[in-house]
Structures are given as C-alpha cells and as structure tokens.
Amino acid sequence: MNGSLELARALGHVRNAVVAFVAADDPSGESLFLAGDCLDLEGLFAELGVEPELVDPGVNARASLDSASEALAAARPVVPLAMWARLQAVRARATR
Amino acid sequence: MTATVGTLLDDVHARAWDLCTRSSETEEGTSHEQAAGYLAAWPRLANAALRVLDAVHVEPVWLDDASAVREVLRAIAVEKSLASPSVAGSDVAPAASERAVLAIATRLGAIADMLSGQPAARTEVDHAASLGMQANAVAVVHAVAVTTLAALGDQHEFESARWLMRGVAARTQRHAATPTVERAGRYEDVAAVSSEDRSLDGAIARWLPATVAALGSPRRVTQNALQFAAGDALILIATAGTVLNAAAQVGLVRDDPADRARPALVGAHEAWRPLVSWPGTVRLHGVRDVEQFEASRQLRQVITDNLRENREWLPPETLSDRFDLASLMGSLRRGMHALGNVSVAHFQALDRLVRSSGQLWIAASAVTQPAYRGAATVEAACRKGWVPMPPGEPAGLDLLADAKKALAGTAVAVAALDATAAAAAAPTQRGSDALKWEGGRIVACGADDHPRLFETVYSPEPAGARSERRAPVRLGGPQQSSPRR
Numbered sequence: 001m002n003g004s005l006e007l008a009r010a011l012g013h014v015r016n017a018v019v020a021f022v023a024a025d026d027p028s029g030e031s032l033f034l035a036g037d038c039l040d041l042e043g044l045f046a047e048l049g050v051e052p053e054l055v056d057p058g059v060n061a062r063a064s065l066d067s068a069s070e071a072l073a074a075a076r077p078v079v080p081l082a083m084w085a086r087l088q089a090v091r092a093r094a095t096r
Numbered sequence: 097m098t099a100t101v102g103t104l105l106d107d108v109h110a111r112a113w114d115l116c117t118r119s120s121e122t123e124e125g126t127s128h129e130q131a132a133g134y135l136a137a138w139p140r141l142a143n144a145a146l147r148v149l150d151a152v153h154v155e156p157v158w159l160d161d162a163s164a165v166r167e168v169l170r171a172i173a174v175e176k177s178l179a180s181p182s183v184a185g186s187d188v189a190p191a192a193s194e195r196a197v198l199a200i201a202t203r204l205g206a207i208a209d210m211l212s213g214q215p216a217a218r219t220e221v222d223h224a225a226s227l228g229m230q231a232n233a234v235a236v237v238h239a240v241a242v243t244t245l246a247a248l249g250d251q252h253e254f255e256s257a258r259w260l261m262r263g264v265a266a267r268t269q270r271h272a273a274t275p276t277v278e279r280a281g282r283y284e285d286v287a288a289v290s291s292e293d294r295s296l297d298g299a300i301a302r303w304l305p306a307t308v309a310a311l312g313s314p315r316r317v318t319q320n321a322l323q324f325a326a327g328d329a330l331i332l333i334a335t336a337g338t339v340l341n342a343a344a345q346v347g348l349v350r351d352d353p354a355d356r357a358r359p360a361l362v363g364a365h366e367a368w369r370p371l372v373s374w375p376g377t378v379r380l381h382g383v384r385d386v387e388q389f390e391a392s393r394q395l396r397q398v399i400t401d402n403l404r405e406n407r408e409w410l411p412p413e414t415l416s417d418r419f420d421l422a423s424l425m426g427s428l429r430r431g432m433h434a435l436g437n438v439s440v441a442h443f444q445a446l447d448r449l450v451r452s453s454g455q456l457w458i459a460a461s462a463v464t465q466p467a468y469r470g471a472a473t474v475e476a477a478c479r480k481g482w483v484p485m486p487p488g489e490p491a492g493l494d495l496l497a498d499a500k501k502a503l504a505g506t507a508v509a510v511a512a513l514d515a516t517a518a519a520a521a522a523p524t525q526r527g528s529d530a531l532k533w534e535g536g537r538i539v540a541c542g543a544d545d546h547p548r549l550f551e552t553v554y555s556p557e558p559a560g561a562r563s564e565r566r567a568p569v570r571l572g573g574p575q576q577s578s579p580r581r
Contacts, residue, residue, distance in 0.1 A: 015376060018323075018372065019373040022369050029404070029408075032327070033396060039324055039372075040393065043384035046318065046319075046384055047384065051482065054459055054461075
C-alpha cells in the first residue's frame with residue numbers, strides 16, 4: 001500500500017470535511033470551530049508536503065472525517081502521531 | 097478592563113465635573129492663588145485639547161466645525177502671561193498650575209495619543225463620530241473655562257484673562273451643548289491593547305499583525321494562510337453577531353442601528369464562506385505560517401473559553417451577567433476593524449496570486465480553456481495530477497471575485513457595527529446653571545451670560561462649501577461695541 005497515496009486521500013477527505021462544516025446551517029456556531037480545527041489539520045499535511053487527492057465528498061462532514069481516519073490508519077507507518085491525534089480529536093468533537 | 101478612549105473620556109468628564117463642584121462649594125470664594133493656578137494650567141490644557149481635535153483627520157470636503165475653538169486654543173497654548181497674570185514685569189513668580197486641571201490635560205493628551213494612529217474619517221459615520229469626539233473634548237474645555245471664569249471673579253489683575261476665558265466659553269458653548277447621544281461613536285472604542293493582554297482584545301491584537309504578515313508576503317502566503325484568515329473571519333463575525341444580539345436585548349444598542357447591523361453581518365458571513373472551503377480543484381503550495389497559526393488558534397480558544405459553553409454561544413442573559421456588554425461590544429467593534437484590515441490583505445494576496453503565473457495550481461482535469469489542454473495537461477489529468485493554473489482560468493477568477501465580495505461585505509459590516517456605538521440613556525444630573533451631567537458626560541445647557549463674539553463669514557472664492565472662512569476676532573481685550581461685519 002502506498003503511504004503517500006493514503007495521506008493524499010486523507011487530506012482530500014479532510015478538505016471535504018471543511019467544505020461540509022462551512023456549508024452547514026448551524027446556529028450554534030460549532031461547525032465554524034470544527035472547520036477551524038480541520039484547517040489546523042490541513043496545516044499538518046502541508047508541513048509533510050502532501051498533495052491532496054480529489055476524492056468524492058462524504059454524506060456529511062463526519063463521514064468525511066471517518067474516511068480520512070480510515071485512510072490514515074491504512075498508512076500508519078508514515079503517519080505522524082500528532083496528525084493522528086489531531087484527527088481523532090476533531091472526530092471526537094464532531095461526534096459529541 | 098481594557099483602557100479605551102471612552103473610559104478616559106469618562107474619567108476626564110468626571111474630573112471636570114468634580115472641579116466645577118468643588119469650586120462652587122468653596123465658602124470663602126476662590127483665592128487669588130487658586131485663580132492664578134487655574135490660569136497657569138490653561139496652556140497645557142489648550143495644547144492637549146488641540147491635539148485631540150487634530151488627532152482624527154477629516155476629509156477636506158467637510159468644513160472644520162471647530163475652527164473657532166482651535167483658534168482660541170492656539171492663542172492660549174502660547175500665552176505666557178497666563179502663568180503670572182498679576183502684574184506684567186513684576187517679580188511675581190509663575191503661579192503653580194492647578195493640579196486638577198493638569199490631570200485633565202494629561203488625560204486629554206493620552207486620548208490624543210491613542211487616536212493618533214486612526215485613519216482619516218472618510219465615511220459619514222466616521223465624520224459623525226469625529227464630531228462627537230470633538231464635542232466630548234470641547235465640553236471639558238468649556239467646563240474648565242466656566243470654572244476658571246468663576247474663580248477669576250472681578251479681580252482687576254485678571255481682566256485680560258477674563259476676556260480670554262469668556263472667548264473660550266463662548267466658542268465652546270455650542271459644542272458643549274451637543275447632546276451625549278449625538279457624541280458617541282467608534283472612536284470611543286479605540287483602545288491601548290498590549291499584545292501580552294490575555295483578553296479577547298489581546299488575542300485580536302496578536303491575530304491582526306500575524307495574519308496580515310502571513311498574507312502580505314508573496315513568499316509566506318499559502319493556501320492554508322488564506323483559509324485560516326477566512327475561517328477566523330467567519331468566527332469573528334459570528335461572535336460579533338452574538339454579542340450584538342445580547343447588547344440589543346438589554347437595551348445597550350438601540351433598535352435601529354442593531355436592525356441595520358444584523359443583515360450586514362450576515363452578508364459578510366456569507367461572503368467569507370467560499371473562501372474557507374476553497375475549490376477542491378485549486379491549491380497553493382506552502383507550509384503553514386507558525387505565528388499566524390498560533391494567533392488564530394489563540395483567538396478561537398479565547399472566544400470558546402469565554403463566550404461559549406456546551407458547544408453553544410452563551411445566551412444573552414448569561415453574557416450580560418458575566419461581562420460588561422458595552423465593553424465587549426467595543427472589543428468586537430475593534431475586532432471587526434481588524435478584520436477589515438485582514439480582508440484588504442486577503443484580497444490583495446489573491447489578486448497577486450491570480451494575476452501572476454506559476455503560483456496557483458489546478459487539477460489538470462479541471463482546466464477549462466482549450467488552449468491550455470495540451471498533451472502535458474491531458475497526461476497529468478490521466479494520473480489525477482496538478483498543473484500550474486493558466487492565466488484567465490475561471491476557477492482563479494471566481495476565487496478573486498469571492499475575495500472582493502468578502503472585502504466589500506466586511507466594509508459594510510464594519511460601518512454598520514460602528515453605528516451601534518451610541519450612548520445608552522442614562523440619568524441626567526443638574527449641576528451649576530451652566531452645566532449638567534448626562535450619560536456620563538458634561539453638557540452645557542441654558543443661555544450663558546457671556547457676551548457673544550461676532551465673526552464675519554465670507555466666501556471670496558466662487559460657490560462651494562469648501563471655501564468658507566471665518567475672520568478672526570481679537571482675543572484678550574474688551575469686546576468691540578458693535579458686531580464686526
């Protein structure tokens with residue numbers, strides 16, 4: 001399995017999550033902060049020089065984050081712990 | 097609490113009011129030394145007041161409403177005889193300046209310092225705010241002039257000074273009579289905020305330069321930087337809307353300006369949305385800017401920690417209980433002004449990127465212009481690769497158009513929120529016959545008994561409001577027996 005490809009797919013899913021969070025009609029404002037957290041995560045990918053893969057958008061933002069998690073899990077040897085931890089934290093916040 | 101021009105004005109007006117009260121309550125009348133002390137402090141007071149009047153530049157198209165006041169203050173600022181008014185040429189030592197008046201002068205100077213970095217007032221809202229600021233400063237000068245006149249009494253050695261003070265009181269009367277609701281404006285929100293400050297103001301003070309620096313450098317700007325700026329814009333605007341609703345609910349902001357500000361904020365929010373997402377087929381290389389990232393994270397954290405609970409905004413009642421809503425509104429107005437600066441930097445960055453070649457990249461499969469769909473592009477599309485964005489590509493132009501909408505929407509929202517900076521109704525307290533206390537400020541009232549100074553107004557140039565000038569009236573001497581025409 002090509003770790004680079006999985007990282008690229010994971011970044012693609014994270015980008016889709018940002019789009020979904022920003023588009024959400026959410027009077028609580030929580031989706032704005034979740035979008036910010038996803039942008040933090042994109043920054044970690046940028047530091048690794050990962051180019052995003054164009055992937056199909058998920059059903060919603062949470063589904064996109066789940067897909068990103070699956071992609072990173074498949075590329076575990078090349079995934080920095082900080083990136084994994086940040087993604088799981090965002091998933092947990094999005095699920096609450 | 098953050099020190100603002102508004103809090104300094106509160107202090108200055110309270111001190112001036114106390115000065116008036118003390119002087120009127122002195123049973124024996126004011127001594128010669130005290131009267132001389134007041135006069136000795138006037139050059140510094142005049143200088144400080146002049147600095148406040150000059151601090152906010154106004155577009156030349158608007159008349160200088162305070163020209164007569166400036167004139168008399170300039171004359172006093174250089175009037176050396178005020179320090180030793182008793183007998184010219186005598187050995188009398190210069191009078192010790194009245195400390196209370198010096199304290200007022202010092203604070204007016206601090207206000208001028210805080211306002212000195214403000215851009216020129218170009219809009220009607222800013223012009224009204226600058227006139228209100230002038231009225232607040234001149235009202236203090238008027239109050240001290242009235243007090244000084246009372247202290248001078250009818251002592252012979254103070255005759256020249258008496259005429260001078262009558263000139264000040266007459267020229268400042270009109271400004272000092274401006275109702276307090278007409279004086280409030282965004283300049284009262286201007287604050288001295290340290291970047292070490294851990295409040296929302298401090299977070300915004302760190303966020304602004306870090307974001308503008310990241311966007312302003314052609315080398316440092318990245319997609320991440322642009323998206324962060326847009327994401328922070330959404331959060332700041334949403335925060336401003338939440339606090340505005342709370343302030344309007346408790347009556348701190350009047351209905352009219354609140355009703356105009358809400359749709360403006362919604363419009364700005366909608367305009368920034370596409371800039372957070374970015375098109376999936378467009379990207380810009382680069383590692384995130386650490387300073388911008390940290391400042392953005394801190395800003396979001398401060399807002400979350402203070403204004404949110406259980407993934408929701410605090411309800412208006414809780415905001416009102418926990419915070420000084422007026423002060424919080426001031427912070428958000430400052431935040432929106434900061435966002436205005438960021439929106440300019442954001443638009444300029446995208447403008448540079450879209451118009452220059454080789455920086456933005458586009459998914460090869462998304463290139464629309466046939467002239468650029470050569471073999472290399474097709475090959476890249478087959479392997480789902482990226483190519484440098486060709487000039488004129490609609491995806492880039494759309495991004496730039498979105499940035500322009502965000503800039504325009506932010507400017508409208510900033511102006512609308514500035515208009516909410518109006519004084520809430522407050523109890524009125526009557527002082528001496530000439531002055532009253534209203535809404536935390538001194539207001540001149542009633543007909544004053546100072547002889548009117550007449551001025552000639554003429555327009556030597558052809559028609560046009562710009563060309564009106566006022567002829568000077570001689571100061572420091574008895575009034576002419578008839579008006580000058």
